[in-house]
Amino acid sequence: MIKTLRPQNYNEALHVGHFFRTGTPVVMDLTELPDAEAKQFVDFAAGLVFGRRGDMDRLSPKVFLLMPAGMATPARDDA
Amino acid sequence: MIKTLRPQNYNEALHVGHFFRTGTPVVMDLTELPDAEAKQFVDFAAGLVFGRRGDMDRLSPKVFLLMPAGMATPARDDA
Numbered sequence: 001m002i003k004t005l006r007p008q009n010y011n012e013a014l015h016v017g018h019f020f021r022t023g024t025p026v027v028m029d030l031t032e033l034p035d036a037e038a039k040q041f042v043d044f045a046a047g048l049v050f051g052r053r054g055d056m057d058r059l060s061p062k063v064f065l066l067m068p069a070g071m072a073t074p075a076r077d078d079a
Numbered sequence: 080m081i082k083t084l085r086p087q088n089y090n091e092a093l094h095v096g097h098f099f100r101t102g103t104p105v106v107m108d109l110t111e112l113p114d115a116e117a118k119q120f121v122d123f124a125a126g127l128v129f130g131r132r133g134d135m136d137r138l139s140p141k142v143f144l145l146m147p148a149g150m151a152t153p154a155r156d157d158a
Binding site for chain 1: 119
């Protein structure tokens, strides 16, 4: 299961952290946020992912995939 | 042991992450950074700490203590 989150404000960074911390891959869709807030999410997610030895991939300019440690990023050519 | 880090640029966020991830409390001294970069560090550290269920305390406007999970913050009145 992959959880997709479309945060509306920075407080929702905790939702991203919550799902990721339980081992769920998270698609973090920041397209509804202004650039400054999107940047804050990216920095938060970078720390989150680093802390748990996961990976972060940019799927589009404002959409990111956060993968927990030990999970392979889904193959792009499956789509 | 507490590791004190005084990052000079955002790349050194990885040093903060590295020590914290191994269970070392980190004092993150951002006094040498401009506000915009200091803010990035704080967001990175927030993610890092959340991901590992630790705690972050602000010791002064630009100095933060990152405590790993299960470690008590040193009592302030010991100083």
